[in-house]
Amino acid sequence: MLLIHCPYCKETLPESEFTYAGQAHIVRPEMPSEQTDAQWEEFLFLRANPKGPHYERWRHFHGCGRFFNAVRDTVSDKFLTTYPANTPKPDLESLIGDAE
């Protein structure tokens, strides 16, 4: 079972308190009706499947209830960082540097 740091509670807690919520930094367009079919398809369905660091969302479901973002390495299953929703992507280079 993973340990996950909730950036709101500022505590590292067992995975069973959290639920996974898909890839992070996929922003719903301001005016969906202006989206072409291709754009809308990409927004709805196309997701990354990286081997390595992955930007993803988690929700502290059985805790504060907040959605937040994380960078998790899909190979080692290690969290490189977690950070609040609606904040920019952290710099991957420095994160990997930190981990090493």
Added chain:
Amino acid sequence: MSSYRVAGKGRVDTGKPVDFTFDGKTYQGGVGDTVASALLAHGEHLMGRSFKYHRPRGAVAAGSEEPNALIGTRRGPGRFEPNTRATMQEIWPGLETQSQNKFPSLKFDVGAVNDAAYMMFSAGFYYKTFMWPRSFWDKVYEPFIRQAAGLGVSPTEEDPDHYASRYLHCDVLIVGTGPAGLAAAKVAAQDGLKVVIVDEHSEAGGTLLSEPQAKIDGTPAWDWLSATLAELKATGVKVMTRTTAIGYYHQNFVGLCERVTDHLSALPDDTPRERMWRVRAKRVILAQGALEKPLVFHGNDRPGVMLAGSAQTYLNRFGVLVGKSPAVITSHDSAWFAAFDLADSGAKVQVIADTRAEVDADLIAGAKSRGIPVKLSHTVTATSGRLRVKSVRLNPVDGGSVGAGSNVTCDALLMSGGWTPSLHLFSHTKGSLTWDTDLTTFLPNETPEDCIIAGASRGLWGIEAALKDGVTAGEQTLDALDRAASGTHSYAVENDRAGTGVTHKELLTDKSPGKAKAFVDYQNDVTAKDLRLAVREGMRSIEHVKRYTTNGMATDQGKMSNINGLNIAADALGKPQPKVGLTTFRPPYTPTTFGAFAGYHRGEHFEVTRKTQIDGWARENGAVFEPVGQWSRAWYFPKPGEDMETAVRRECVTTRNSVGIFDASTLGKIEVKGPDAVEFMNRMYTNPWTKLGIGRCRYGLLLGDDGFIRDDGVIGRFGQDLFHVTTTTGGAARVLNMMEDYLQTEWPDLNVWLTSTTENWSTIALNGPNAARLLAPLVEGIDINDEDFQHMSCAEVTVAGMPARLFRLSFTGEIGFEINVPAPMGRQLWEALWAAGQAYDITAYGTETMHVLRAEKGYIIVGQDTDGTVTPQDCGMGWAIGKAKPDFVGKRGLMRPDLVAKGRKHLVGLLTEDDSKLEEGAQIVFDPNQPKPMTMVGHVTSSYQSDAVGQPIALALVAGGHDKMGETVYIPMPDRTIKAKITSTVFLDPENTRLKIAKES
């Protein structure tokens, strides 16, 4: 004393006799014996039959790696466990054990014909044999396979034991109490550090228990062991025995299964049988030691053929000679020491045969001084003896050619093919391995976890090397915890038995390899020949070889067979071993009971059962319940003598004719509140909300951004900034999660609060022509009529003296109300309405009647009539879409090309021509005479008997259904094809006249 017990040897207390039975016969052992050691003390080697060939088998090992000696253990009714290792099960007075895979008896087994027919059962025989003819599958092959499949017999009774689970947080967890683990624990045991050390055996010590000859810093090994354990316990180290580390999971999360009562004669009250510890350790030290490898030769599975190190353990730990005239075949020094120990305890060792040409001179001298004949450069080509080994055939090897064999009489054959480091837990961490050419084995390399592996589990042989490596591991662990080691730890060991050896594939033989039964995996009856056959038949990956032959797939998880199997497969493939690779070790390390994993989560505690406040009334009034998600809901309320159909028909008729009362408390309820509540609602739901007046409610439809229906429910507006949202029973948590997702991450600027209020309200629905008449006298604050409280209204009022949120809505097509009161008042309100309803012959109805009544009106149930690919238009609910709104979740999705395409499946009504009731889920075709496979154009989603309509009704999704009103479709069933006519989904009162409250005269 039993005839094979050696006085003065071992740690078993033979002064405390313990009687137990094996296959009905009583045996006596002592406190500290396992079933295997106690049977061996009586000279009984035969303990089971093999899985596939039913060959006689005895214990080949002395620990949890044992593949052969699997027994059933019984402790009175309900307490039966199959496949227990006789080598691990401690005996206690009254223990009943039985052998497995035998018919009719262990000594005479008719299934052993499989052994004679072994050519047929070689690798992949399932895949080849049972391919054809097709007609043989049901009647011949499957019954045969089912009968033959499986090890042991499953218990049939419910397990009366209970199982516990605990969490444990510690600084250092050490797995293994051999010299490496103990030395590491001594270093790590410091004030303020929580250290835990575990071992799967009944007592701590590991190798030390089998090597009493060693002296550590001048102290005999067993004295050193007891002093060390006392010292560790005094420093606060938690020492856990009978506790197996079964799996190593992420971030130093280790599962431990502690066997609490299986060794006790009387079960203490309130004690779990097993306890699963979920340990989160800051640092882990793995000191699991190494496992001895068998040699692979024809007849290496005969009872009495045993690992040399295990024979040494039986002698030194249990005081049992496994044979009085044993022979030894080895490729490693360690077996020589075992032979010496047995000889020194009175056994007449017949021969030590070694595959190597050169062996350490001290060993040769040791053999000579004991009068043991030595044969170097020898191979073993056969054994004899039906139920116990009687002789071994040894042949000299010269330059790769095998000379003439000679038979040596023996009553046991000790073998050693060298040692394999235990890398199971290390591999669970995704630790990488490196191949060591000298040791011919994999060694641990790097692990991503905060973990150190020490001692024999990283290929260090001998007690001194293990102790020193344990010290290093302890120091490194302290360093990682920012602690300094106190003092220096150094060990000197006398009579240490560090040795060397070589590793083989199957041993050289002068016999036809095609006929050799040289076992690699004992438990799954996989021979060297099977592995070579797999390679010949095209298997290249070790993972394929494993699955084709089942090598390493038995419950012992290849503890003995993996490296031998790899050596043979690599040879057959002509590749070096690291290029072939090792199959993956997976948890659990040893078979673990389901009870231990389930812990407290069984029976009523398996899952939370949610009950409403009215549950008690429903139970007292004979309701039958059905699970809906986690909820237990009243399904129908049969009167004495009524079956389900009769009860449901009566509930429907009474509700349509007078009034029915229904517990709707399980409906999801979400309070949406805040200055931006209406904007939020406009963005979430398809419908427009801006113009919905306070005190009015509306049916709301929730889509995903893909345009498909996710949920629905009636939503009331109780204030400018306050909406009372209801959701489906099963969808409540999902809907709130979705709302929170959009609110928190897409629209954080909206000032809205979402609160789950499902459990704050008890909700009671009243429906029927008399519903208003019944309710009106109980309501204060509003008049119940079509002018003051029209259909789709809501208000905060008092009902029967209780504060209530009252909705006028209908899920039945009748005059309907939903009354929400604070949850604890639910039953009080129910009983008040029930009492008042007696004048109207009120009926309580359950979920089944609710389903029928709504279907008669064509009201959908999300998840039954929709399946996640259905749009509002598909359901004929385009009216629920606020087309003028610039955006809502799903609006853009509804414009996707596939969602506006022709020929989509539409929700329609179906009436059968022969008035039969359709089966829900039945497939629909347009042309019943088309060739098979037919083109299926939809399916029945809901189907009920309907007295109100006068014939059975059904809802169905049918391709292009909305354009096919009145047309006939066909529902092919196994016995006949049913004709049905496509109709509107509204079967009853399409003008909604029944919703009107007549003026009282």
